Amino acid sequence: MGLGQKSKMHNAITRREMLAGAAALVGAASLTSCARQQTPLVPSRVSIVRAPAYDQTLYDTVRRILDLHGIDVHGRNVVLKPNLVEFDTQTSINTNPLLVHAALEAFQARGAASVRIAEGPGHRRNTLDLADAAGYFKIVPKFEDLFVDLNLDDVTRVRPAKQFSKMEKFYLPNTALGADLLVSMPKMKTHHWVGATLSMKNLFGVVPGGIFGWPKNVLHWAGIEESIADLHAAFPRQFAIVDGIVGMQGNGPIQGVPKFAGVLVAGRDPVAVDATCCRIMRINPFRIGYLKLATGGVAAQISEANIRQSAETIAAVATPFDLIPEFQAFRLENS
Amino acid sequence: MTIDLLASKQNPDGGWPYLRGASWTEPTVYSLLALLATGETAGAARGLRWLLGMQRSDGSFPPRAGIDESSWTTALVALLPPERLGLAAHRRAVRWLLQSTGLESTRIYRMREWLLGNARPADQEFAGWPWITGTAAWVSPTSLSILALEKEARRNPSAEISNRITEGRNFLLSRMCEEGGWNHGSVNALGYQSSPYPETTGMALAALRGVDDPKVRRAIDKALSFLGDCRSADALNWLHLGLLAHGRMPASFAPPAGLAYRTVPESSLQLLVAEAKNGRDVLWG
Numbered sequence: 379m380g381l382g383q384k385s386k387m388h389n390a391i392t393r394r395e396m397l398a399g400a401a402a403l404v405g406a407a408s409l410t411s412c413a414r415q416q417t418p419l420v421p422s423r424v425s426i427v428r429a430p431a432y433d434q435t436l437y438d439t440v441r442r443i444l445d446l447h448g449i450d451v452h453g454r455n456v457v458l459k460p461n462l463v464e465f466d467t468q469t470s471i472n473t474n475p476l477l478v479h480a481a482l483e484a485f486q487a488r489g490a491a492s493v494r495i496a497e498g499p500g501h502r503r504n505t506l507d508l509a510d511a512a513g514y515f516k517i518v519p520k521f522e523d524l525f526v527d528l529n530l531d532d533v534t535r536v537r538p539a540k541q542f543s544k545m546e547k548f549y550l551p552n553t554a555l556g557a558d559l560l561v562s563m564p565k566m567k568t569h570h571w572v573g574a575t576l577s578m579k580n581l582f583g584v585v586p587g588g589i590f591g592w593p594k595n596v597l598h599w600a601g602i603e604e605s606i607a608d609l610h611a612a613f614p615r616q617f618a619i620v621d622g623i624v625g626m627q628g629n630g631p632i633q634g635v636p637k638f639a640g641v642l643v644a645g646r647d648p649v650a651v652d653a654t655c656c657r658i659m660r661i662n663p664f665r666i667g668y669l670k671l672a673t674g675g676v677a678a679q680i681s682e683a684n685i686r687q688s689a690e691t692i693a694a695v696a697t698p699f700d701l702i703p704e705f706q707a708f709r710l711e712n713s
Numbered sequence: 714m715t716i717d718l719l720a721s722k723q724n725p726d727g728g729w730p731y732l733r734g735a736s737w738t739e740p741t742v743y744s745l746l747a748l749l750a751t752g753e754t755a756g757a758a759r760g761l762r763w764l765l766g767m768q769r770s771d772g773s774f775p776p777r778a779g780i781d782e783s784s785w786t787t788a789l790v791a792l793l794p795p796e797r798l799g800l801a802a803h804r805r806a807v808r809w810l811l812q813s814t815g816l817e818s819t820r821i822y823r824m825r826e827w828l829l830g831n832a833r834p835a836d837q838e839f840a841g842w843p844w845i846t847g848t849a850a851w852v853s854p855t856s857l858s859i860l861a862l863e864k865e866a867r868r869n870p871s872a873e874i875s876n877r878i879t880e881g882r883n884f885l886l887s888r889m890c891e892e893g894g895w896n897h898g899s900v901n902a903l904g905y906q907s908s909p910y911p912e913t914t915g916m917a918l919a920a921l922r923g924v925d926d927p928k929v930r931r932a933i934d935k936a937l938s939f940l941g942d943c944r945s946a947d948a949l950n951w952l953h954l955g956l957l958a959h960g961r962m963p964a965s966f967a968p969p970a971g972l973a974y975r976t977v978p979e980s981s982l983q984l985l986v987a988e989a990k991n992g993r994d995v996l997w998g
Contacts, residue, residue, distance in 0.1 A: 507945035530731045591844025
């Protein structure tokens with residue numbers, strides 16, 4: 379079944395499902411109302427740093443980002459999770475290896491006990507060949523020793539804390555679960571099913587293909603946006619560094635075209651980081667379903683006023699990413 | 714990798730890992746096929762015992778120990794010689810394969826779609842096989858299931874097996890990319906054509922052995938075009954097997970220098986390809 383057909387199926391709601399959904403919404407609205415009254419909003423910090431090219435200056439740029447956020451990983455285990463998707467080296471599908479290497483060195487320099495690179499591609503099974511084609515073997519010394527294929531890692535069965543999706547259980551890789559800090563390092567891309575793929579959607583790569591298969595379509599059947607929210611909740615110790623130097627616009631995450639944005643966007647709160655990236659891409663973050671789910675209905679959490687930006691402003695770096703027709707309503711100016 | 718090196722990768726429990734660490738069903742089956750094809754049976758008995766211990770009550774096999782899922786690896790296990798695996802275990806695996814389909818082909822799903830007034834998409838006309846029970850069918854598990862049932866049909870021909878093979882092959886033909894070849898089985902998304910992959914193209918061609926169809930000829934051309942710039946051992950293994958199945962593997966082809974065979978399945982399949990090149994029916998006999 380094509381993913382498009384699945385999406386169509388997912389949108390077809392029976393009367394019973396609609397009634398159940400309405401009841402749930404009433405309940406959720408009450409809970410949300412309570413949450414608004416009782417929980418003070420603590421603004422998350424997100425830094426936007428200019429990075430004009432994939433060159434040696436990245437090493438200093440990433441160190442500055444970690445300084446900005448006061449990252450303390452002394453004696454800790456850090457796992458860097460880039461986005462590796464396809465072999466095509468002519469486009470901007472994969473996270474650039476130079477950025478990942480810069481992050482590796484920066485975390486090592488801050489005294490991390492171990493820094494590993496881990497990914498479980500969702501489309502291609504031959505992960506190491508894919509990493510090789512994407513330049514990781516060339517750029518990262520001893521890459522094979524540092525790398526864990528999350529598709530084939532040892533796993534632990536995890537029940538989603540809130541269960542937004544239909545997934546009653548996940549098998550998740552121990553390398554990711556055991557990390558003191560999981561660093562999501564996605565490419566800044568548009569996405570033809572959810573609007574934008576950033577640090578939260580990047581966690582699809584932790585779901586082991588060795589168990590669920592390729593593509594990780596089980597997550598599409600369970601609800602793409604809901605699965606993203608489930609995975610976000612399963613990893614509370616995260617940091618995000620989004621590769622927005624050259625992202626992808628149009629029919630992302632695979633068939634789009636490169637889009638220069640010249641930035642790295644980083645922070646401890648992936649929800650705030652992704653909302654900021656959306657604004658840079660001129661996409662309305664309030665229209666992104668998984669962001670809405672992850673905020674638990676407290677939309678103010680991703681309002682621009684409640685995210686503490688550092689370094690560059692959004693306005694200074696914003697550049698509209700082309701969207702496919704189905705997502706034109708997600709444009710900031712159209713919302 | 715030599716057969717001795719492959720044997721040295723065997724875990725103490727009898728199974729094989731993908732790279733290192735815990736045993737998984739897929740690398741164990743490919744290792745066993747390679748060991749048995751080359752007549753090296755010393756470690757095979759331990760590997761077969763490990764596999765037998767993995768079989769689930771429904772006859773299927775999980776991807777690895779501790780995973781509560783019936784999976785596509787059942788097709789791989791069914792490729793092993795029944796007399797080596799055990800006739801009862803083999804029969805139960807084949808029975809499970811015959812009953813397994815993608816979720817979109819189940820009666821309940823089709824009834825639900827019918828009640829909702831949704832027309833059945835063209836690519837859901839034929840039943841393929843899923844990676845795990847309760848999910849959609851895709852090209853790789855369908856191809857491997859066809860290979861297993863084709864092998865079974867030679868031993869125990871039946872209309873039921875023949876029908877599932879035909880249905881599975883129709884599934885593959887209906888999921889071919891416009892330019893020839895296959896990706897995972899999604900022909901297009903939102904109107905954009907999907908691009909084929911070399912590994913799935915080789916795998917599907919292996920499952921379409923003996924099928925004379927213009928689409929197959931187009932897929933063979935695609936597979937031949939992949940040979941030139943493919944630098945993945947896994948993909949080249951399957952391109953070999955797929956093209957050999959149709960007698961179209963160029964005899965002069967040499968893999969690119971420095972091609973890395975990194976995982977146990979890649980090394981095992983490389984050994985099986987070498988056997989196939991020598992005329993042995995490693996997957997079909």
